[in-house]
Amino acid sequence: MFDLYQLSEEHKAIREAVREVCDAKVAPNAAHADETGEFPQVSLDALRASDFHAPHVPEEYGGAGADALATAIVIEEVARACASSSLIPAVNKLGTMPLLLSASAELKQRYLPKVAAGEGMFSYCLSEPEAGSDAAAMTTRAVRDEDHYVLNGVKRWITNAGVSEYYTVFAVTEPGVGAKGISAFVVEKADAGVSFGAPERKLGIKGSPTREVYLDNVRIPADRLIGAPGTGFATAMRTLDHTRVTIAAQAIGIAQGALDASLAYVKERRQFGKPIADFQGVQFMLADMGMRLTAARELTYAAAARSERDDADLTYYGAAAKCFASDVAMAITTDAVQLLGGYGYTKDFPLERMMRDAKITQIYEGTNQVQRIVMARQLLKGII
Incomplete structure (x- = not known):
């Protein structure tokens, strides 16, 4: 392609x-x-x-x-x-x-x-207060009532909650059978019984609201069911295979911004009579930052290609790209703050923001510990 x-x-x-x-x-x-x-x-x-x-x-x-x-x-x-x-x-x-x-x-x-058309954004509601990495342990329920479903529960860590008009919500439709009893639905912000918690006070990505979504007897038409009943968890996992690539892309974007700002600074900042870019110690740091970023970008693009083709090894590549790129972003932004010294620690420069923003890429859409479990399982299955 x-x-x-x-x-x-x-x-x-x-x-x-x-x-x-x-x-x-x-x-x-x-x-x-x-x-x-x-x-x-x-x-x-x-x-x-x-x-x-x-x-x-x-x-x-x-x-x-x-x-x-x-x-x-x-x-x-x-x-x-x-x-x-x-x-x-x-x-x-x-x-x-x-x-x-x-x-x-x-x-x-x-x-x-x-x-x-830009008439509304779409958010994803999987996690709950007691169901994070163990998403199949969710307790949100969707009960069939003739030609409707009635949803009750709480979703946590929902990105852009309250701003988005539409929500993909995962809920249990058949209790007692684990992941096979979970279904997916489209819920609208305007539906009666939908409300939102206060915005979380976060380390980074502060301009993107993260809130709880409350579902209190939310009655929706049955035709808002996504796929067949009981297929929601499989859909959720397939979705993450594809969208972990987007988190990898976000991570390399943050890292690129940090590297760009670092390069501009070290060429202008002078110490001991010359730009600090001339010092070998600084050059080694820059080289490592660039090398890691290049590797992360190539892995992310390789994962994107597999996402487009829906390849059998996408699960591995999506997890690998997300995990590696986010670890790289954290390392590069930390080094960038170091290169700017005291200035890097202030809000006068964007590096401290980038460092704070980078951290979440190691956590959401599956922590990097979970990504390593995913990759190991794929390796043990012989898929890679």
Whole structure:
């Protein structure tokens, strides 16, 4: 489909276009979103005007129809400017991927054009207070009542909750059978009984609200079921195989932003009569940062190619890309703060924000400890 070792002209053009939008409209608001914790509406407006808010939505639903690599590039470039804003395209993909994988034609046609048109964002509701890494232990229930389902429960750590209009919610429809009793549904913000907790007070990505979602006797039509009853958990796991690539892309975008800022600083900062970029110790740090970032980017793009083809080894590559890229982002942003010395520790420069933002990429959509379990199981099965 595309050469992993040389981006197509189309992919290069997408990168240039996104970077232009982000440099002009997204980056200038990144510090404000972090400082205030306000959702970056200016970023959403700019991305929506350029059709980068949900680039993955297929053309048949009015979307840009970007492939998995192009979508990763969009998220990477937005994250380079503002990690909080990169969760707009990333979470739109996360929330709608279950529909793309498993929903009926009618359900896709009902919601995907709205996301493509920017009429509402889509969030993903899997985790609960007592069901994080062990997602199959969820207790949210969906009980059939003639031609409706009634949902009750609490979802936690939901990205863009309260801002998104639509939510993919996973709930138990058949208790006592574990993962095979879980189903997936589309819930709307406007549905009676839907409410939200207070925004979490977070270390990073402060401009992207994270809240609990409360479901109190939420009655929805049965045709909002995604796929067949009992297939929700399988859909959730297949979704994460694809969207872990987007978290890897977010991580390398944050890391690239940190490296860019570091390079600019060390060429300007002078000590002992010359730029600190001339010192071998600094050069070794820069070389390691660049080497790690290049490796992470290549692995992420390789995973994106497998996502596009839905290859049998996607589970391994998605986990590997997410785990490696997020570890790299944490290392690079930490080194970047070190390179700037005392300045790196202040809010006058963006590095401390990038370092804080990078941390979450090692945690959400499956902690990196879970990713290593996933990879090991794939290796033991002989899939890789």
